[in-house]
Amino acid sequence: MRVYLLSSQTYTPEVIAVAFAKTSRSPEPFDVIAREISAEQSAAFHEKWVIGYGHASVAEHAVVHIAIEGVSRLALEALESARLASFTEKSTRYQILDADAFVRPPELQGHPLADRYEAAARHLFAAYHALQEPVQRVLRLHEPTRTGETSTQWARRNRTAYMDVCRFLLPAATQANVGMTVNARELAHTLRKMLAHPLAEVRALAERIHAAARASIPTLLRYVEPDHATQQALAQLAAALPPIGQRPVATLPIYVPILHRWDPEGESRVLAAALYRVAAWDYASALAYVQSASSEARFDLARALLGHLTRHDIPLRELEHTWYTAEVVLDQGAFYELKRHRMMTQTPQALHPRLGYMMPRAVAEAGMAERYHEAMRHAAATYEALAAWNSHVASYIVPNGYLRRVLLTFNARQAYHLIRLRSAPNAHASMRLFAYHLLAALRKVHPALYAFLPMPDEAEWARLTKYLMGPYPGTGKGS
Numbered sequence: 045m046r047v048y049l050l051s052s053q054t055y056t057p058e059v060i061a062v063a064f065a066k067t068s069r070s071p072e073p074f075d076v077i078a079r080e081i082s083a084e085q086s087a088a089f090h091e092k093w094v095i096g097y098g099h100a101s102v103a104e105h106a107v108v109h110i111a112i113e114g115v116s117r118l119a120l121e122a123l124e125s126a127r128l129a130s131f132t133e134k135s136t137r138y139q140i141l142d143a144d145a146f147v148r149p150p151e152l153q154g155h156p157l158a159d160r161y162e163a164a165a166r167h168l169f170a171a172y173h174a175l176q177e178p179v180q181r182v183l184r185l186h187e188p189t190r191t192g193e194t195s196t197q198w199a200r201r202n203r204t205a206y207m208d209v210c211r212f213l214l215p216a217a218t219q220a221n222v223g224m225t226v227n228a229r230e231l232a233h234t235l236r237k238m239l240a241h242p243l244a245e246v247r248a249l250a251e252r253i254h255a256a257a258r259a260s261i262p263t264l265l266r267y268v269e270p271d272h273a274t275q276q277a278l279a280q281l282a283a284a285l286p287p288i289g290q291r292p293v294a295t296l297p298i299y300v301p302i303l304h305r306w307d308p309e310g311e312s313r314v315l316a317a318a319l320y321r322v323a324a325w326d327y328a329s330a331l332a333y334v335q336s337a338s339s340e341a342r343f344d345l346a347r348a349l350l351g352h353l354t355r356h357d358i359p360l361r362e363l364e365h366t367w368y369t370a371e372v373v374l375d376q377g378a379f380y381e382l383k384r385h386r387m388m389t390q391t392p393q394a395l396h397p398r399l400g401y402m403m404p405r406a407v408a409e410a411g412m413a414e415r416y417h418e419a420m421r422h423a424a425a426t427y428e429a430l431a432a433w434n435s436h437v438a439s440y441i442v443p444n445g446y447l448r449r450v451l452l453t454f455n456a457r458q459a460y461h462l463i464r465l466r467s468a469p470n471a472h473a474s475m476r477l478f479a480y481h482l483l484a485a486l487r488k489v490h491p492a493l494y495a496f497l498p499m500p501d502e503a504e505w506a507r508l509t510k511y512l513m514g515p516y517p518g519t520g521k522g523s
């Protein structure tokens with residue numbers, strides 16, 4: 045056995061990819077193959093095999109780390125839809141942002157609505173800053189020092205708590221920095237989608253990423269064309285649809301997922317698959333056994349599968365044998381975190397202010413409710429003025445507090461991961477609320493599978509459900 049690194053300090057990403065690809069036909073060890081490959085040979089190899097014959101998985105061995113700064117959070121939604129990439133992003137929970145930390149969309153350059161956009165963004169940032177001190181004061185009273193907590197730890201916790209509240213006012217135009225680690229295959233796919241995006245900022249970002257990455261991966265990223273056809277066809281189709289009435293905001297279940305699809309036999313299928321892994325049975329026998337087992341026996345089986353996980357353990361893959369489709373309405377700040385769960389299939393609708401908005405109760409307790417409502421309404425009116433010209437650009441001005449609707453398809457393992465991570469005490473209250481509502485919904489249909497994830501106690505549940513006020517009406521236009 046030999047195990048070693050093909051160092052990225054010695055070899056370029058494309059040479060490493062060729063060295064790995066060549067093991068398919070070469071008897072030589074990897075380091076010998078790598079030493080013998082010149083940049084020209086590597087380029088010729090990739091042109092012939094990866095680009096020419098479509099052996100695209102080879103490109104996964106060419107990895108780059110891309111630093112991206114000063115991009116809007118709206119543009120990052122397009123970038124972060126790359127499922128097989130890794131991201132770490134500047135947080136709005138742990139940093140206070142400057143008054144002009146927002147992107148001016150290229151489409152607005154020299155446009156008559158540019159000043160109105162600028163004023164609305166500044167208005168939101170001014171309210172965001174104005175809220176900080178009074179909200180911090182109120183939360184200090186709610187969050188006394190815990191036993192054993194130092195004053196620095198307490199101050200940090202208090203700061204996160206008031207930033208969590210104030211960030212509801214930040215628009216999608218808010219600037220972010222993100223570090224991205226990605227392989228050439230996934231990057232090419234992501235760039236193709238981004239180059240066809242309706243926002244000029246996203247297309248420009250794709251071009252800048254392409255140029256930066258090509259310094260390191262010149263051949264594998266040579267042919268990256270926009271993928272226009274599907275998006276255009278869908279947009280044309282949607283434009284011809286008749287308008288339908290919007291459900292009144294007050295009747296929308298917010299943070300509560302509507303389960304549109306689940307498998308009534310899903311729990312049995314997961315448990316049968318777990319048995320199948322260890323017993324020498326065929327699948328039909330395992331399924332029949334589980335289906336006829338008492339509920340006690342099913343819980344025992346579920347306990348063996350899920351009852352012994354430590355915080356670092358990931359549940360076995362057998363949980364992937366059942367799937368759900370759910371629809372949820374949640375605030376944009378929460379959606380922005382939800383979208384990072386790459387393994388799920390997520391279809392968000394456009395960001396607009398028409399479904400209404402939420403307000404953290406601490407804003408009212410700090411005596412800042414009127415300021416908050418006024419800033420939210422001002423942003424919504426600016427959105428409508430912009431949307432009459434370009435609804436994609438209008439989304440930049442929508443603050444985090446407005447509601448967004450998203451369709452999710454996921455398996456039980458993905459649900460498990462999300463609920464564990466996002467119900468933790470350090471997660472944002474909106475996400476915790478969603479995570480617990482998701483847990484409650486899944487427990488109803490597959491009780492044994494979700495019995496080992498705890499629901500909050502009454503006091504914690506009351507605290508969470510009181511965190512937000514609303515929904516307050518949005519502009520209500522559209523369908």
Ligand SMILES: Cc1cc2nc3c(=O)[nH]c(=O)nc-3n(C[C@H](O)[C@H](O)[C@H](O)COP(=O)(O)OP(=O)(O)OC[C@H]3O[C@@H](n4cnc5c(N)ncnc54)[C@H](O)[C@@H]3O)c2cc1C
Nearest residue numbers: 128129130131132133135384385386387388461465470471
């Ligand atoms: C309290 C808290 C604070 C956070 N702060 C920040 C922050 O400041 N900045 C920020 O950018 N994010 C932050 N996050 C988001 C976090 O880093 C994750 O991106 C997000 O929670 C999604 O989780 P995930 O990547 O585990 O989930 P998913 O993308 O759903 O992945 C599910 C699981 O699949 C596996 N997996 C998926 N992709 C890979 C991969 N490429 N390599 C290896 N394993 C993989 C992992 O086991 C992962 O847990 C924070 C999250 C929490 C809970």
